[in-house]
Amino acid sequence: MNEPSSRFRPIFFELYESLPRQGPGNRACAARALALCRDLPPAPAVLDLGCSVGGQTLHLAELTSGSIVALDSHAPSIERLRATVAVRGLAERIQPMVGDMAAPGLPPASFDLAWSEGALYNIGIDNALRVCGGLLRAGGCLAFTDAVWLTDNPPSEVKASFEDDYPTMGRIPDVLTAIERSIPFDGLD
Numbered sequence: 624m625n626e627p628s629s630r631f632r633p634i635f636f637e638l639y640e641s642l643p644r645q646g647p648g649n650r651a652c653a654a655r656a657l658a659l660c661r662d663l664p665p666a667p668a669v670l671d672l673g674c675s676v677g678g679q680t681l682h683l684a685e686l687t688s689g690s691i692v693a694l695d696s697h698a699p700s701i702e703r704l705r706a707t708v709a710v711r712g713l714a715e716r717i718q719p720m721v722g723d724m725a726a727p728g729l730p731p732a733s734f735d736l737a738w739s740e741g742a743l744y745n746i747g748i749d750n751a752l753r754v755c756g757g758l759l760r761a762g763g764c765l766a767f768t769d770a771v772w773l774t775d776n777p778p779s780e781v782k783a784s785f786e787d788d789y790p791t792m793g794r795i796p797d798v799l800t801a802i803e804r805s806i807p808f809d810g811l812d
């Protein structure tokens with residue numbers, strides 16, 4: 624692709640911000656992942672990192688009885704989530720917040736569940752796992768989605784297009800290894 628024109632960014636964000644969600648995922652996938660999070664309290668304290676306009680935040684509000692801190696660095700997305708939360712009468716349960724997940728400024732060990740769909744890679748998976756580990760209470764759960772290569776030899780055009788956004792993107796075993804080396808527990812189930 625040639626150099627993007629000066630209109631690229633405004634047009635991109637106009638489209639991006641109007642979408643109901645900004646990454647892959649859906650309610651059924653969220654429900655399935657949530658069911659794997661064992662021993663959550665009846666009303667868990669949930670942290671949704673890189674929540675954007677809250678596609679999965681709203682699912683989590685339906686699927687749990689807990690409170691949710693929903694954090695994203697893109698202020699317009701948080702504004703939109705705030706408006707949705709107000710319209711749906713969820714202000715008591717969902718707290719949208721502009722912030723950097725690399726340094727969220729939230730109290731350590733204060734969440735039962737850290738959740739992130741398609742966002743942790745922005746600060747590097749190792750760093751993100753360290754941040755999440757520090758924010759979770761003992762026995763807390765982390766659920767996240769990440770882009771991975773499903774082949775050793777992706778087409779060069781596809782590989783090149785990920786070079787800017789996610790140059791360290793690995794395969795599923797790479798993500799599992801990162802989890803195992805970052806979280807002090809007995810191993811993956």
Ligand SMILES: C[S@@+](CC[C@H](N)C(=O)[O-])C[C@H]1O[C@@H](n2cnc3c(N)ncnc32)[C@H](O)[C@@H]1O
Pocket residue numbers: 643644645646647648672673674675676678679694695696697700722723724725739740741742745746
């Ligand atoms: C691909 S979108 C996924 C959004 C949402 N979770 C979803 O699945 O619809 C990634 C999100 O991460 C946010 N993000 C990127 N870097 C961030 C950072 N350092 N701190 C907080 N949010 C960040 C972006 O603003 C964007 O909303």
